[in-house]
Amino acid sequence: MFPELNNLLNVSPEKPEQGTFTLLCDAKTDGSFLVHHFLSFYLKANCKVCFVALLQSFSHYNIVGQKLGVNLIAARDRGQLVFLEGLKSTVEVLFGSEEQPNTLKFIRESGSDLTSWYELVQKALAPSGDGDAASWKCPVILVDDLSVLLSLGVQAVAILDFIQFCRVTVCCRLKGNVVALVHDSDRTEDEERTMLTNALGHQSSLILRAEGLATGFCKDVHGQLKILWRGLQQPKVEQTRSLTYQYKIQDKTVTFFAKGLSPAVL
């Protein structure tokens, strides 16, 4: 969790927002630091987190999580974190035997029906009724990242429906949150990916877009982050509905500063 980002978004783990869909988006840079931020943020906020990891292994997230002050193994053991390791499942479904049960079995089929997957996520977050479960603040689904599904042959509309189902269940019924990362690209590169990113943007109430610098790689400025509040969630003063900051990723934190005001050049 990066305290500076919390300040920019005006949130704190003591009082997380509820019923929101946050879209994380990266273009020409790696936006996974945002995923690590939200994973550690919601674990510290005492929310029940269902983490759908399609990009990295559990140990990777655990190592980064430890740097940010959360222990994923302990969170998983006490039932706060449900980790769906899509990376391993993808390999199994593509190269394993057909009879073997698998959460990503839909890839073998038409690739257009994520219902079984949604049911799995819903089951993971359903309140179980025991004392432990009741102590979690709100459920959260975190997906890293949706673009992998596109690469595996899933249709963009099926992904949009999956996210909509998640919003209906988690945001509306359970008053929780959905956070998903998607890679953006230029329109010329991949039209379906651009369509998915924009359509998800229309569903979201907050968009965090990490972009590489137009001038290329820089040692002291790793990129810029655009924050866009949409719809009713946006602040009342319209001038501040969109903010842009530059950032530098450090070992255990990320520092944000106004454009052109990097400490290295001041």
Place this chain on the structure above:
Amino acid sequence: MLPLLGSRGDLVLLRDSVEWEGRSLLKALIREVALKGERVQVLGCEVSEEAFREGLDADTNRRLVYHDVFGDPQGWAGRGGPLGALRACVSGAEPGPCTLAVDSLSWLLLHAPCSALCQVLRALGRGSAHAGQIRVLGLLHEDVHGPGPLGALASLAHVEVTVGGGLGCTTARVLQPKPRHRPVEQTHWLSILPNFSLQFHGEPPLEAQLHRRPPSPTMVAMGDLTFNVHLSKKEREARDTLALPFHFSSEKQQSLLHPALASSTSQIFYEPDAEDYLDQEDPDNDLDI
């Protein structure tokens, strides 16, 4: 009648983008219609009923009938698919003038073929109960679709409203295609208040004007000039009487033919340094050629 609303029987397209969402404007237009006492049917595909009704006053909410597709995007509840839900909105409405708000046409386009959607939109209101009396307000996310579907829906529309914005102000660019005439285009500057009432500005706010107005090309061109292009009468006369250095006059000819004494008697004195070595045989030795 508000120009953004068109008239009865019209299809009004509200085109928005991720940066400038159009749902607030759609809700503001619904409020305007409800204030006139009309009932509004809403086909909600992208937000929950609770979220859609949030912020609207009780009177508007009473006149609003919400058909919730959002909670059941794959039609498991048996509505006959997305287009079936669209038809059901109108068939279930009371006879007489009616407004149908579709939130959004983009969602329908992603779940149904474009041609089928266009056919249903054209067929709406041709039934006996609502002949020519249905106004359709359709939200369309223009950055989600290619030019084909956008063009097809634009050809059906009677009014196209494109939502944009400047500093602190929303713009609504209204385009009304007229058969056999040039389309009428108008830009409205407006603010959507928290209760979804519309506040029109006759002129864009000063800040937005400054932001919006492109810099004048002549001003930009003159910005870096090292000379003055606007001369007063006196300055112009002074400039005209000035003899230019390359202008060959009789005075100049005389000065060249009979050079002044001072210039002819000038000499160059050269004092070598004490440590300088002068090679008489090769005077250019120090040049290292």
